Amino acid sequence: MMVASRNLRLCTKDCMCLFVCPTGATDTESGQIDASKCLDGCRLCVDACPGGAIYLVPRNYPKPQPKREDVVKALFALAESKVKTRALANGLGDDYPLARKALDFSLEVLAEDCVREGGYMLPQSVVTKEFLKDLRERYGDDPAFPVKAVERLLDLL
Ligand code: SF4
Ligand code: SF4
Numbered sequence: 001m002m003v004a005s006r007n008l009r010l011c012t013k014d015c016m017c018l019f020v021c022p023t024g025a026t027d028t029e030s031g032q033i034d035a036s037k038c039l040d041g042c043r044l045c046v047d048a049c050p051g052g053a054i055y056l057v058p059r060n061y062p063k064p065q066p067k068r069e070d071v072v073k074a075l076f077a078l079a080e081s082k083v084k085t086r087a088l089a090n091g092l093g094d095d096y097p098l099a100r101k102a103l104d105f106s107l108e109v110l111a112e113d114c115v116r117e118g119g120y121m122l123p124q125s126v127v128t129k130e131f132l133k134d135l136r137e138r139y140g141d142d143p144a145f146p147v148k149a150v151e152r153l154l155d156l157l
Helices: 016-020 044-048 069-090 097-117 126-139 147-156
Strands: 002-006 054-058
Touching: 016 044, 044 054, 069 097, 126 147
Parallel strands: none
Antiparallel strands: 002 054
């Protein structure tokens, strides 16, 4: 069971999808396709869109495969080492601003990848909440830990 989805960044608003959709699912105030009206991916809009802005996605995604405990542990050890390296990079002070910025960015991306691969990709997933709570418990007293941001995320999720 599929449903059409529109990437607003690619949409050039020429409205071909509005002409071809038999149910009016593409004509919404928000710019998002109305999934309740979409006919399980008839794909008329997909084929009509000149910008490739519409694609079909499954209505229900399969459950992600659980990762082995040792893999998750290794990913988190790697992420933790990146956090430590970042703290060291911060110690470089203002003498090497570009090097520090590049290092900061690459470490951030890597740590983020590790965490995501560890199974914490979807913000709404239960494991993400557990992860944030665990971080707050472990590092909450560290002045460098963004405790307010974590609490705000926990409220929002
Ligand atoms: S056909 Fe494609 S580009 Fe045109 S309005 Fe629809 S989504 Fe946007
Ligand atoms: S897949 Fe078909 S029913 Fe669904 S929005 Fe596109 S044209 Fe409309």
